[in-house]
Amino acid sequence: MNVRKIDTFSGHRDCVYALISDQRSPIFYSAGGDGQVVRWNVTKPDLGELVARVGASIYALALDPQTGLLWIGHNYEGIQVVDPVQKKIVASIKLGALAIFDIKIQGQKAYIAQGDGILTVVDAPTFSIQKHLKISQKSVRTLAILKTTNELAAGFSDWCVCIFDLTTMSLKKRFQAHDNSVFSAQYSPDGTFLVTAGRDAHLKVWCVEQNYQSIQDIPAHMFSINHITYSGNGALLATASMDKSIKIWDANSFKLLKVVDRARHAGHATSINKLLWMTTENLLVSASDDRMVSVWEFGDN
Template structure:
């Protein structure tokens, strides 16, 4: 496996007191947010990585964050039955939107429709009107969790990964199911459209990475055993040519986004990687740095440079 680039660990960020579950972009290219089981929401600066800034503290685990650029808000998925809307300018919670009492596994935001989609542990998908800051629709898609949501970059379609092993394709306005994809053999933990919208990628507890051909009615295009254990998250590089996957097997893998071939493995043995499950990735446009967070309470920053 000849890799076109080399990987170097830039730094390790510590300060969280428990597992770190999620990462999210910030207004500035060089900054990002993290959150996890300690309820702390922290802002980090890649140009000065030693010093994290605590910007919010909630009373339960946070699995999901979403930044809303037009309003400079950070949406915090608070697992005690609410979505917190944090105004980053004022540094205060401007609204608490009540939700059913279930874990919030994912939050996605459509700038076009001004809708926020929230996936809940009780199988409900909720759409929230950002103008009114209230729930617009809620639909129960499954007896099991909604784990992941992806918005198609152009079409009126959203993909939802469920713990009942299925992926459902929905209309974002009505939340009606247009199509069901069934081929994973365990919970679907992550879904992501390619930046051009031609393919949908999914990763599951069955350790498989699957690629679905959107233009060809979501027929299965590629299926590979990508990791040893659960595939937790998929993130695309800023230029869209690469994507990375991370897993409960403690590794991060980098893939070619056109051929879907594996290019690089980042792990503990070769790169002083994480010691436990790698939960989320954030691929920053700041020096093309890849950020990962883990159950080991740390955040790692990786530099990928062409050889």
């Protein structure tokens, strides 16, 4: 597999923690420790545009596919919902002085992962809180939704993963997934696997049809795995780590295909926090503590 660095997007003044795209255009958004949300065109790296500025670090972004509104996890203040075209605040949702680590929107509901171990359900059209679920004494770090089984997976800093019924939010299963905090969880596009990763640097694969039975445990990186994501066609899985590398895996066999790092590819200088596959261009976007956002193109030898 060949890899080529397309470009680097600079402008953030602190670590970059969040990336999001609508997956239908070359536009994506980044945010981080400087409290700025910037809109980029993956084909025009010099044209970053400030969409919003908040007073605290941002770890989580989400785009509502029905309204096009941008949900911003404004740490220690709650959620701000912004019209990214008009650059106007549409709504604010107060959740207390806590970190917000993930936001997922499905249908009419928004699901918010909080640093106090609470999973909050919000009615997206009205921005009203419907339910607080106190699941753990430790942070909720990551959320993943599987539409075919109507399930939500949540990963926690207490090393566990919980599976919820998306309609009733009843707990279906809880299991220890890792030997430390779970930082990222993703369902495979075909719904076969739940893949998780975290501070123990292991990539773990769980079979959905076998009641989340463990089928693979891969010591994938040297240090914490901060994020995992599937390519648009579901053929590849990418992992981002505190060890400053991105690794590309075959999504069916979980065989390692490529390592992208600073020495060989002029990669990031510090921890890589987030990844985003741009399905319109088949490019991988990465965000790092080095304040940079890089874009990568992968191809066959």
